[in-house]
Amino acid sequence: MSALVDIRNVSKRFAPRLSLGEKIAARLGQPIETRTVHAVDSVSFEIRKGEVLGLVGESGCGKSTLGRVIAGIHAPSDGVVTLDGAPILGPDGRKRTSRVQMVFQDPFASLDPRIRIGETISEGPIAHGLVSKADAKAYAAQWLAAVGLPADAADRFPHQFSGGQRQRVAIARALAMKPDMLVCDEPVASLDVSIQAQIVNLFLKLRREFGLTMLFISHDLGIVRHISDRIAIMYLGRIVELGPTEAVYKAPSHPYTRALLDSIPKLVTEAEELVSFKPILGELPSPLSPPPGCHFHLRCPRAEAKCREIVPARRETSAGRDVACHFPLEE
């Protein structure tokens, strides 16, 4: 499979925008935050045509920021994201393509409450010349049908829908732009358990029907395992492990991946089963002042002196798998 999207040395930093007064106050020792957040720290990987790549990590690890950079919403501070070899952003920092679309976590926030669903869906395609105003209605109906909503939904407003239905609308809106690539940021996290399965099935169906390439960002390791072909694990702005989903789940190489998988509560179906977690010690360090060397060394059972000083480079351990660790776990 060839690469559709290439992410090369992408970093994203957020520096606080301080007024002159604040800068002076900070110099005088006032507690004003002047440090820069390194949300994404020189990340490189590619997303292959037609694959679903799962991006997993805890809150604050930078996975949503990375998703937004790939979708062209944020301009990277360094590095470049290309789609079929062409940069996603123009020299002016504005998005040049509609071939990457995004689905957000909260379908209550991502839909305009005052605009009818049909208009929400056809607005983008009309602006980009994908459909004429005269055909907009039929076009919207076509995409509503694709996500399993009735055609008369087009005349209704977002508040008339449940959370699961709204997420379907948000997906229809993204699909109506005829993207090659969909960036999904926690698309089922805010839905009820019985509705999550419906939306996961919808993604599986859309993938089969439209051959979509997807970046599926989630903290739910169960759902990511189900839907992804490959999986990337992110920790404090860096990709620490990347490989085929089953291989990574069965035999993780990075100690963080191992610890993360061990933290998932499992269904207890035997009364005698004693549930024992091996929780990761400590917490995610602040991205304002990440530790030197490997970011995980403070919590890592295998850490040695080297880990505190040298950032481990990501290197291939076996076919298609790579890990950023000085002392990766053996299979």
Add this chain to the structure above:
Amino acid sequence: MIPLLEVTDLATHFATRNGALKAVDGVSFSIAEGEIIGLVGESGSGKSVTGFSILGLIDPPGRIVGGSVKLKGRELVGLSARELRAIRGREIAMVFQDPSATLNPVLTIGTQMRLALEAHGSVSESEARARSAEVLERVGIPDAARRLDAHPHQFSGGMRQRVAIAIALLNRPKLIICDEPTTALDVSIQAQILTEMRDLAREFGTAMIWISHDLATVSSIASRLLVMYAGRIIEEGPVANVLRQPQHPYTAGLLASLPANAERGMDLVQIPGSTPSLFDLPPGCAFQPRCDRRSPACVVMPELTSGGLGRRRRCHHPLNGGSA
């Protein structure tokens, strides 16, 4: 022996323009001392309102319209605000989903803990500090004595939830109601807190009601499971037993829809439709329009009947347990 807590036919309704919203409609269960039960359901199932009702934390337009809540034989429904205050925090404590909403942002942790102690007895400043530091230490906050002078915003989300748990434990309550206490936290922090809560409950002999939407989380801490749907308990029993052999089609559907129970990349088993609006419940069993086992009999509300081995289910056509 009288149970620690006995809830009988509890009904909590909310008055709205469209009539009474029956958030909790005839819920009965009991908890023994030191027992941990899991209360599972989706949003709108009434699981949180059940927890709030036990503590008398229902504000208008909500009202407990019927039933009883007995703590060691003493009726709590109908107590005055003052009598309830004496019970809350001392005999029954609660931990909420969002610790930022529990903690006062302008007071130090130490002050908030002292206030919680003073509310139920007189303590000296130094006693309060010593006691607070001890409990903070127990819930895994390093350098506890010094952290007493910190404000809530100086803690991470996980640490804030630990502080909230410490405050709940301060007066050694007999029962702690935990409303989705780990839902807002990362998996690694969730695993730490689950382990600690389980050990603490065992050590202090504290009973817990663990409210959650996540079956796996509940199964790793509780010994008994209650499943709620549209304001009623629809299934109850020992956790492992219920999860291995669910008797209510809704519980079975929830379990079947978990990705762990499907082949990778294949469609998940899905429960059709969506959770019903409490204003517009179908006749009889509330799950019946989504159920693949429904029959004409289901328009009559089924009773919660015994399914053997300490199990109950509210279904005319139960699975894994013969006929109703």
